Amino acid sequence: MFEKYISKTRKSRALYERAKKVLPAGVSYGLRYFEPYPFYTARAEGSKLFDVDGNEYIDFWLGHTALILGHSPPVVIEAVKKQLERGTHYGTAHELEIKLAEQVAKMVPGAEMIRFTNSGTEANMYAARLARAYTGRSKIAKFEGGWHGGYDALHVSVKHPFNIPESAGLTRGALQDTVVLPFNDLDGVKAKLKGEEVAAIFIEPVLGSGGAVPAEKEFLRGIREFCDEKGVLLIFDEVITGFRLAPGGAQQYYGVKSDITVFGKILGGGFPVGAFCGRKEIMERLDTTVYKRPHYSFHGGTFTANPITMTAGLATLKILKDGQLINQLNNLGDKIREQIKEIFESASVDVQVTGAGSLFSVHFTKREVKDAYAAFMADREKLVDYHLTLIENGVFFLPTHAGALSTAHSKADIEKLFFETEKYAKKCKTA
Numbered sequence: 001m002f003e004k005y006i007s008k009t010r011k012s013r014a015l016y017e018r019a020k021k022v023l024p025a026g027v028s029y030g031l032r033y034f035e036p037y038p039f040y041t042a043r044a045e046g047s048k049l050f051d052v053d054g055n056e057y058i059d060f061w062l063g064h065t066a067l068i069l070g071h072s073p074p075v076v077i078e079a080v081k082k083q084l085e086r087g088t089h090y091g092t093a094h095e096l097e098i099k100l101a102e103q104v105a106k107m108v109p110g111a112e113m114i115r116f117t118n119s120g121t122e123a124n125m126y127a128a129r130l131a132r133a134y135t136g137r138s139k140i141a142k143f144e145g146g147w148h149g150g151y152d153a154l155h156v157s158v159k160h161p162f163n164i165p166e167s168a169g170l171t172r173g174a175l176q177d178t179v180v181l182p183f184n185d186l187d188g189v190k191a192k193l194k195g196e197e198v199a200a201i202f203i204e205p206v207l208g209s210g211g212a213v214p215a216e217k218e219f220l221r222g223i224r225e226f227c228d229e230k231g232v233l234l235i236f237d238e239v240i241t242g243f244r245l246a247p248g249g250a251q252q253y254y255g256v257k258s259d260i261t262v263f264g265k266i267l268g269g270g271f272p273v274g275a276f277c278g279r280k281e282i283m284e285r286l287d288t289t290v291y292k293r294p295h296y297s298f299h300g301g302t303f304t305a306n307p308i309t310m311t312a313g314l315a316t317l318k319i320l321k322d323g324q325l326i327n328q329l330n331n332l333g334d335k336i337r338e339q340i341k342e343i344f345e346s347a348s349v350d351v352q353v354t355g356a357g358s359l360f361s362v363h364f365t366k367r368e369v370k371d372a373y374a375a376f377m378a379d380r381e382k383l384v385d386y387h388l389t390l391i392e393n394g395v396f397f398l399p400t401h402a403g404a405l406s407t408a409h410s411k412a413d414i415e416k417l418f419f420e421t422e423k424y425a426k427k428c429k430t431a
């Protein structure tokens with residue numbers, strides 16, 4: 001089954017054998033492993049990844065969807081080069097963190113105050129604590145299939161079967177303090193939360209690893225109203241959708257406001273980042289000059305607001321802020337979703353193509369995909385086969401994961417995606 005891949009990736013295979021001895025599964029993040037072994041990247045530029053065997057891949061994974069300007073965009077690289085000479089890490093207050101915070105505040109509705117972290121996981125973790133501190137409630141709620149990173153209380157019901165712990169080592173307390181809600185089902189949410197006092201509802205406005213499934217607008221509005229009624233904070237995890245769906249992220253795209261918004265990925269301009277932001281009245285709980293122990297909510301970290309990340313983030317947001325490029329990518333996303341669906345349907349392959357803006361995902365199923373359950377019930381073996389076939393032919397999706405678009409993707413890149421998809425669809429038809 002993997003013959004072609006194996007014959008093209010001999011050096012990667014040797015690296016994998018070496019890697020396995022020092023890195024569990026030969027990788028630094030379990031999801032980067034795929035069968036028979038991952039290729040190892042030697043360099044990246046624009047829309048392309050190049051592996052150690054000299055293979056070239058059009059990259060639709062884009063560093064976990066972080067690279068909306070593609071790999072190493074010259075504007076960002078130039079800014080970072082200059083900053084490298086001024087210092088890589090200060091560990092003190094500096095102006096770049098103010099500039100990036102001001103830029104985020106200009107772009108994102110309700111982002112009066114911001115704190116930076118080094119990852120989306122951290123940002124969600126601190127957001128959960130802040131919500132608890134602000135409301136005085138312990139429990140939090142999240143959606144089935146929602147991925148918010150590896151923090152215990154949010155690392156619940158991510159993958160099907162949803163009732164099995166996602167990891168060994170999670171405490172009973174963490175699991176008991178998290179209420180799991182059905183996505184795109186307002187009545188279901190209300191039923192689940194009847195009699196519960198939760199500090200916050202965490203939601204990815206478009207489920208990412210849960211299948212690139214967008215929340216319905218009415219559903220998000222309903223959740224907003226419910227939160228207002230019950231004094232629950234609504235937390236948008238916009239680690240994927242932030243600065244991608246619109247300059248102001250999902251809040252702008254949907255016209256629904258959150259109380260706290262969490263960012264990551266794009267905000268770092270290709271460097272490690274996370275952030276959480278919201279109204280002053282909420283964010284002030286992090287202010288040690290206003291709140292003393294035990295009333296303030298802790299956040300911090302050695303590398304927070306690293307000047308390299310701040311520089312790259314600023315350069316990136318300046319390019320995205322007027323929304324022009326984002327609109328272009330969103331239009332291209334519409335076209336891709338439509339065309340991929342058409343390609344499979346004309347080969348009589350049952351398919352649903354989900355996503356929003358410049359995110360898209362294929363599900364081999366007849367059933368409409370409105371939640372993560374439906375995404376997991378689709379034929380995932382076929383999805384792996386489709387993605388591996390694309391990889392063998394120079395188009396990279398991390399198997400089973402959604403694709404993302406960048407401004408570096410060319411017309412030829414998109415044509416190649418369609419061409420290879422058509423070849424695959426024809427193969428399915430004759431099989």
Ligand SMILES: Cc1ncc(COP(=O)(O)O)c(C=O)c1O
Nearest residue numbers: 119120121147148149208239240
């Ligand atoms: C929606 C969402 N939230 C949080 C995270 C965690 O971010 P990080 O991997 O930077 O810790 C991710 C990562 O993929 C994500 O997609």
